[in-house]
Amino acid sequence: MIKIFLYELRRILTNKFFVGLFIVTCIYSWQTLSGDIITGVANTAPFSAWSYGLYLGKTAPLLVITLLFFVTFLYSRKEKQVQSITSTTSFSPARYCLLRCAAMAVGYLLLSVAVIGISFFFYDWVFQFSDFGNLLLPILLILLPTFVFFLGLGMAAGRIFPPILYGIMLLVLIFGQIALPPVADLFGIQFYQSYPLTLPLGADGEPAFSVPASFWIGKILYLAAGGLLMFAALFKKKRTY
């Protein structure tokens, strides 16, 4: 099982799309930090959790597009042809699919680590800021629901009609630009820019990082929807056509 996982991971990490998107994401991350984030968000410090949330929200669409590219590998014509061989082995199809999802998760994680690593280096280099503990919550609030939701959506869409995946990639880019209520704002781009302005200032002159219940509920709903879609995609209908 480990062997299959490692081969899948190797196939993902050595793919030219992944390498290309990795480089683009790293460059975009640096530009976002030195452009939008360096002045801080909603009158908070550039290294506040609010600013950091915006930074992750802005880079998340690229992470999602990379993830959706991984998902296209599962449903491509070439993959279907390989499946004509792999599906006749005794290895459980659901377990096989889960292993491949795990490899995609590691690919997504590595890209996320690069995005986070660049930001930590930027903060340390520009602001000599290294107290990264308070940035953990925005990391979890953005990266985890985004991964689960789009993996589930991508897998379900890929099973129905693989070209839809490219449409979703386009929607992801649009999704990041439109103003949405906190419950629906998956990337939180609008939320991190506007919500801190409504909060009272703390002793350090900045609003404390606390998100409203509607924002939490939204994230939980996205997680649940992603999980359900993933389950539906894993449950394979059998073979009469």
Added chain:
Amino acid sequence: MNISIQNVEMTYSNGKQALQGISAPLQSPSLIGLVGPNGAGKSTLMKLLVAGLLPTKGEILLGDSPLISKEKELKENLGYLPQSFGLYDELTVYQFLDYMAALKGIPQSRAAIEKAMAETNLSQYKRTRIRTLSGGQRQRVGIAQAILGNPKLLILDEPTVGLDPEERINFRNLFSKAAQDKIVLLSTHIIEDVQSICNRIIILHCGIILFDGSPQELILAAQGHVGMIDQMPAEKEEGYHITARLNTLKGVCCRIVAEELPPIAQAVDPTLEDAYMYLIAKEEKK
């Protein structure tokens, strides 16, 4: 291993009936050649046998139980080469076979992979990326993954397509050797492949079994229906099927199959190909 195909019918959702109530027992050891024109239902039958499709009617038994309830057992003992397949181009030959060995749960995979590569003459391409292989070499990788781990049931759909004549002979010998202790089901258009190695032939035509028996029995059925004649004008070809035009010292001669040979024809011993042509022509005439 014992597989029983019982009155199996297969109709696709577009209404195309691929198989019409076919029955056949498959027991090891045997090397069975599945022959028939395009669209006869060969690939559909193979997909049913590897549990890639469910029959619309009838059933396939593995031992005494329905195949579907023993799918895991079937797949643990199965080596399958589909007619059209893909490989992971970014992996090397060894890595792909290692990947397949992991999926098949083969213990001591290294030895099994080395053996499969040696048998398919791929050892020298062990570290070659699949994307750089020729069509014939890719076909050999397909065969290597099928024979990996010495499965008890080997189902090969057009395995010799794209192979050069020498490789075809090598593979015929390999399949023949493999069939000594297992079921090898081989679908092909190349009658020569079947003639030289199969101990049983199943001829499928329009989803029904036209013939199920030994190559000798098939040849015997065509005895007296194959002859040689001098080439005749096209309008006189009705009722005959010309299987070959041969350049001889006397000029061009034709080898024909017919239900009733014309008086000018000189009867000759049928080959397996003649017998096959005779059977198909007879069926099409109906």
